[in-house]
Amino acid sequence: MHIRRHPSSIALTLALPVALVFGALNPVAAQQPAPTVAPPTPTVAPPAPTVAPPAPTVAPPVPTAVPPAPTVALPTPEPTLTVPQAIDRILSGEQPVETLVTLFAWQPALLVVIMALIVAVSVVKPWRERALRRVDRLIGGVRSDVEDEVQREEEKKKVEAERQSRQFQEKLPVGIARYLDWLQAEYGFTQPLGIATEQVQLSLESVHVPLRVVERGAIEAHRRRMRGEERQRSEWELTAGEHRSRYVFELLSEPELPAARQTRSTKGVSGDDESSSPVTTTRLLLLGDAGSGKTTTLRYAALRLAEAYRRGDAALLASDAAGLHLHLRRAPLPIYVRLTLFAASIPTDLRELPPQERERYTGAPADLFLTWLDREAARHCEIQEGALSSLIRKNDGNVLLLLDGLDEAGDEQRRAYLAQVIDNLARRYDKQRYVVASRTAGYGGLVYLPDFLERHLSPLDEQEAQALLRKWFDAVYARLHVIGRRRQDATADQVAQLWEVIERNDRLRDMATNPLLLTVMALLQFNSVRLPDQRAKLYEKLIELLLDLWRRQNVASDTLVTSVAQLASEQRRLEALALAMQQQPQQVREVTLRQAQEWLSPLYVERLKIDREEADRRVHDLLRRLAVDSGIIQQREERYAFSHYTFQ
Numbered sequence: 001m002h003i004r005r006h007p008s009s010i011a012l013t014l015a016l017p018v019a020l021v022f023g024a025l026n027p028v029a030a031q032q033p034a035p036t037v038a039p040p041t042p043t044v045a046p047p048a049p050t051v052a053p054p055a056p057t058v059a060p061p062v063p064t065a066v067p068p069a070p071t072v073a074l075p076t077p078e079p080t081l082t083v084p085q086a087i088d089r090i091l092s093g094e095q096p097v098e099t100l101v102t103l104f105a106w107q108p109a110l111l112v113v114i115m116a117l118i119v120a121v122s123v124v125k126p127w128r129e130r131a132l133r134r135v136d137r138l139i140g141g142v143r144s145d146v147e148d149e150v151q152r153e154e155e156k157k158k159v160e161a162e163r164q165s166r167q168f169q170e171k172l173p174v175g176i177a178r179y180l181d182w183l184q185a186e187y188g189f190t191q192p193l194g195i196a197t198e199q200v201q202l203s204l205e206s207v208h209v210p211l212r213v214v215e216r217g218a219i220e221a222h223r224r225r226m227r228g229e230e231r232q233r234s235e236w237e238l239t240a241g242e243h244r245s246r247y248v249f250e251l252l253s254e255p256e257l258p259a260a261r262q263t264r265s266t267k268g269v270s271g272d273d274e275s276s277s278p279v280t281t282t283r284l285l286l287l288g289d290a291g292s293g294k295t296t297t298l299r300y301a302a303l304r305l306a307e308a309y310r311r312g313d314a315a316l317l318a319s320d321a322a323g324l325h326l327h328l329r330r331a332p333l334p335i336y337v338r339l340t341l342f343a344a345s346i347p348t349d350l351r352e353l354p355p356q357e358r359e360r361y362t363g364a365p366a367d368l369f370l371t372w373l374d375r376e377a378a379r380h381c382e383i384q385e386g387a388l389s390s391l392i393r394k395n396d397g398n399v400l401l402l403l404d405g406l407d408e409a410g411d412e413q414r415r416a417y418l419a420q421v422i423d424n425l426a427r428r429y430d431k432q433r434y435v436v437a438s439r440t441a442g443y444g445g446l447v448y449l450p451d452f453l454e455r456h457l458s459p460l461d462e463q464e465a466q467a468l469l470r471k472w473f474d475a476v477y478a479r480l481h482v483i484g485r486r487r488q489d490a491t492a493d494q495v496a497q498l499w500e501v502i503e504r505n506d507r508l509r510d511m512a513t514n515p516l517l518l519t520v521m522a523l524l525q526f527n528s529v530r531l532p533d534q535r536a537k538l539y540e541k542l543i544e545l546l547l548d549l550w551r552r553q554n555v556a557s558d559t560l561v562t563s564v565a566q567l568a569s570e571q572r573r574l575e576a577l578a579l580a581m582q583q584q585p586q587q588v589r590e591v592t593l594r595q596a597q598e599w600l601s602p603l604y605v606e607r608l609k610i611d612r613e614e615a616d617r618r619v620h621d622l623l624r625r626l627a628v629d630s631g632i633i634q635q636r637e638e639r640y641a642f643s644h645y646t647f648q
Helices: 007-025 027-031 068-073 083-092 096-105 107-123 125-138 142-187 216-226 248-252 256-270 294-311 339-344 366-381 387-393 412-428 462-482 491-504 506-511 515-526 535-557 564-583 593-608 612-629
Strands: 193-195 198-200 283-288 333-338 399-404 433-439 453-457 633-636 639-642
Touching: 083 096, 107 125, 142 294, 142 333, 142 366, 142 387, 198 462, 216 453, 248 283, 248 294, 248 433, 248 453, 283 294, 294 333, 294 399, 294 433, 333 339, 333 387, 339 366, 339 412, 366 387, 366 412, 387 399, 412 433, 462 491, 462 515, 491 506, 491 515, 506 515, 515 535, 535 564, 564 593, 564 612, 593 612
Parallel strands: 283 433, 283 453, 333 399, 399 433
Antiparallel strands: 193 198, 633 639
């Protein structure tokens, strides 16, 4: 390391070589410590003793003959440099030896020059710094200068990075609070449904029923019977309580916490001291059929996790009231992501990208997801960019990622790429927790998550189905009361009437095990529509009901006068839109207005004999009004989608 020198050390450093050089050039003076310069007169003997005095007519020879002797012995050239110039030349290394010899040639003023040199170097800052550099170079100090400069720059960068990090950490709690507020506002309610000519959104908390999971074999037996391949209920269905696994999020518990609870429970019942540890994981793959409750389960969990995270109370997650049965020491931050949005940020064909751009996507890097996540969060909820990814990168087990809709992210190649990104993310940050939800039909083949525990959502049993109906009717009546639309029906009466119809029909009873289909039955029952006993007919009745409620609402408000015949025509336009979305290679889940106009406007032009501009306007008007009023179409920013994939 370079050591800064004191001016006195510089003087000594300079004086020593000067003295040595002086001694080398003047050996006589070096040997005699007496006066360094002898007077010139003693060097030539007086002529009086050896030469007889001349006659008086001859001038004395002393003034003319004696003086030339000293000039021949030591000539003294006229100085061509000033003292400051000489100092500059010596310190800069420009002919230092010649300059020093010249200085020594000025023998009468040599001491004065040396002292002036020492004093000047010690006092004048530019010369002092130049001398330091000169001495450092003589002892190999060039590398030290460079290393010191690099170290100073690194220290500056480190100080600046620490300052920015402090500012980032100070702002982080505010940004996280904004993100949680946005999460609550965005996902705290169900999709709007037309109920009694009103668009009603229900609190997700008010209608949620905790769901359980089963292994693949059990769910396959249930599906075979639903398809009519088996008429008798399977052993698993007859003894569902014995064979079913735990609640969804209980699988993400810390192993020792539920194990200890289970051990205490076992001791209390049988006195047995040993109990097998329940299966737990940090990576859960949640599979289920359309309408089985995947999205509702993940969004509800995000809300409860957000509440526990704000309060710093992990015990809320384990309580029966929360319905998660999740046992953790700390409440993790929930990050809910719709994978369709992330998939939309990835180019359709990576092979068409320039080589440099393609490198960003090679190997499906985890940073691809983190960069997108930060950008989306900053855009939606005013959180500083990098906040969410910084918490994930800590890899401290304090984040739970809820990744929804892998099956809706495109064709098999695209879904396989997303699965690889997720797998790389989970491998790199292996202490965080992950839940990936997908329809069963959208997972498998190339789409594979090797280190995820696979579980399937269990169908509703009778107790759970009736609990869902009670919650749904209670929430509807409470909401209608708030908006001033009272009805005299009692929840208990509605549930009893509907369940009686379901019990009399095996097909309806089978469909009632699906949360979405059961909710559709409740909506039709509420609007006094006779329930069909086929799944497709049930959805058809629902679509007809929602469109009719939409028509009546618009007629009542004079916003759009639509006849029943016109409504049937608009339904056909929706069918064409859904078919076009399904037939795309990427299995489009959301469309822009321009895409929808490209598919639908030609139908209006052909049927109504109108120009393309007018047709485009009608498509825009249809989608906008449906998104606002019907509950069939939803609008997110500038994109449109069916409110549930099953409707599409």
